[in-house]
Amino acid sequence: MAKIILIIEDDNFLQGLEATKLKKEGYDVLAAGNSVEAFKIIDDPKNKLDLILLDLLLPEVDGFMILERIRQNKEFLTIPVIVFSNLSEEKDIKRAQKLGISEFMVKSNFTLDELATKIKGLIGS
Amino acid sequence: MDENEIKNLQEENDKLKQSLSVKSDIVSISAHQIRTSLSALKWIIKMFLDGDLGKATPEQENLMRKAYEGNDRAIGIVNELLLANKTENTTEKKYVFESVDMAEIIEHSIFDFSGEAYNKGIEIIFLKPEEKMPALRADKEKIRVVFQNILENAIKYSNDHGKVFITIRKDGDGFMEISVKDTGIGISEDGKKKLFEKFYRDPEAQKKEIIGSGIGLFTIKKIVEDHGGKIWFESEKEAGTTFFFKIPEFKQAQI
Numbered sequence: 001m002a003k004i005i006l007i008i009e010d011d012n013f014l015q016g017l018e019a020t021k022l023k024k025e026g027y028d029v030l031a032a033g034n035s036v037e038a039f040k041i042i043d044d045p046k047n048k049l050d051l052i053l054l055d056l057l058l059p060e061v062d063g064f065m066i067l068e069r070i071r072q073n074k075e076f077l078t079i080p081v082i083v084f085s086n087l088s089e090e091k092d093i094k095r096a097q098k099l100g101i102s103e104f105m106v107k108s109n110f111t112l113d114e115l116a117t118k119i120k121g122l123i124g125s
Numbered sequence: 126m127d128e129n130e131i132k133n134l135q136e137e138n139d140k141l142k143q144s145l146s147v148k149s150d151i152v153s154i155s156a157h158q159i160r161t162s163l164s165a166l167k168w169i170i171k172m173f174l175d176g177d178l179g180k181a182t183p184e185q186e187n188l189m190r191k192a193y194e195g196n197d198r199a200i201g202i203v204n205e206l207l208l209a210n211k212t213e214n215t216t217e218k219k220y221v222f223e224s225v226d227m228a229e230i231i232e233h234s235i236f237d238f239s240g241e242a243y244n245k246g247i248e249i250i251f252l253k254p255e256e257k258m259p260a261l262r263a264d265k266e267k268i269r270v271v272f273q274n275i276l277e278n279a280i281k282y283s284n285d286h287g288k289v290f291i292t293i294r295k296d297g298d299g300f301m302e303i304s305v306k307d308t309g310i311g312i313s314e315d316g317k318k319k320l321f322e323k324f325y326r327d328p329e330a331q332k333k334e335i336i337g338s339g340i341g342l343f344t345i346k347k348i349v350e351d352h353g354g355k356i357w358f359e360s361e362k363e364a365g366t367t368f369f370f371k372i373p374e375f376k377q378a379q380i
Contacts, residue, residue, distance in 0.1 A: 011161060017168050024177075057157065086160035088207070090266035107164040108200045110240045111171045 003050040003123050007031045008038045008066065009084075010058045014107070018053065018084075021112040026125055035061035042070065049079060050123045053115075054101075056085040056092065067099045080122045084115065152210040156203050163203065166196050197244070201281070208270060208341060220351060224260040224375040225268060227293055227301060228253055234273050235291075238280060246286040249276075258293055260375040261301050263352055268372065271345040271356075272303065275368045278341070279307035282366070300354070300371040311362035320358070321346045345370075 005022055009015040010033045019029045030047060032038035035058065041047050052070065056063035063085065070076045080102040085092075088106045096104055102122055105115065170193045172178055174186065181189065235249050242249050261268065279289045287308035296302045312320060316327035321342050349356040349370050360366035 011165075013165055014161065014168075017165065021168075086157050086164065089211075090269060106160075106237065108160040108167065108203070109237060112168050113171070113175070114240050114243070 002026055002028045003125070004028045004030065004048060005051045005053060005119070006038070006041055006047075006049050007053045008033075008035075008058070008063070009053070009055045010034060011055075018112065018115070021116060022119070025116045025120070027119075034059055035066050038066055039069070042073075042076070049076075051119060052079060052081045053084050053119075054081055056083060056087050056096070064095060064099065067096065067101070071100050082115075082118065082122070149210055152206065156207050156210075159203050160200065163196055163200050167193070167200070170196060197241070201277075204277070205341060208274065208344065211270065220264040220267065222262050222264055222352075225263040225265045227261050227263075227268070227272075227303060227372075228258055230265070230269050230272055231291055231293065231303075234269065234276055237273070238276055241277070242280050242289070245280065245283065247280055247283050247289060248287075249280075249289045249291065251291045254293065259295065259301060261372045262375040263372050264348075267348045268352070271348050271370065272305075274341045274345050275305045275370070279305050279309065279366075279368070282309040283307045284309060287365075295374070296371055299374050299376075301374055302369060302371040304367055304369045306365060306367040308365045311364055312358070312360040312366055313362070317360065321356075 005027045007015055007018050007022070007029060009018060009031070012033065015031050015033065019031055022029050030041050030049075032041055042049065042052075054063050054067060058066070063083065067081060067083075070079070070081065077100075081100070083096050083101050083104045084107055085104075086107050093104050103118055105118065170189055173181060173189045174193060231251055231253075235251060238249070276289070276291075283289060289308075290304075290306040292304045292306075294302050313327050320327060346356050349372070352372050354370060354372040356368070356370040358366055358368045
């Protein structure tokens, strides 16, 4: 069965490109543009998520707050989360690392192939 | 100077600090937005290059490759802008010295620049000593800026399919010495004298990378010296350049 990835990204265009690439790599992809949509997916027990790809600058509730809430849920204590953002300050990286992430990737420094390779390394194909 | 004049000057100073902080926020937010657009461009052009959207003619592919490189240069400029913005703030802020694991910063930075290195076919080799190295007494964020600036230059000015070697060692005088060696174009004679001056750009570097702010090395020299350290380089034309910097080791009683 294909592994399931949740993309949390408010920019529709980027979200579309990321989803297209990951589907092509054989993953099932669910997508959310804000925290409400994200938790609708996360809190639904039917969705057995394998990895979350998280943007940080989101409307109203930002990625840090989403990450904090994800880690408060026992079921999601260990789910791999890749932060995929264009923030790159040490304070942002540290803050995300403290909350528990597998990787912090600056979007403009990576191609989608490199993202896919990173995901494959974490959860397989 | 009477009390009123001092008060007026303090008020003016506060206003200037406030406007500098607003300017810095504007730069930071704009840089983020620009990076978002550049990311989209980077990914789309890569899809063309990989043939995801159908096979391109050699001419189309050649132009796409140029577009990809141009876009990456623009990303580099945004990164430099962020560095300059951060350093401007740095002069206002005090350094926060703590015990810093340099090997960890090196490993994270190699990962951060792996995409850029891969695109140029450059191999980054970290000759990490087997024994654990003493920590540095440093401001972690600023020393990361120093290392990443040197590493980025090494990749940028290396010839395609070159190698970048990174070492770390104790120098015996209570300092840790870090070196980054590239197999690049080398530094001109003029550049050897002026490389750390503000806004200076080596003519050899300009041939390779037309765009650059000339602020990076000036900035990192200041940071290294504020740590009580030293930065220098050895370079041979067409053979490559090695940058060295040394920072005091962390001792418990120093903080």
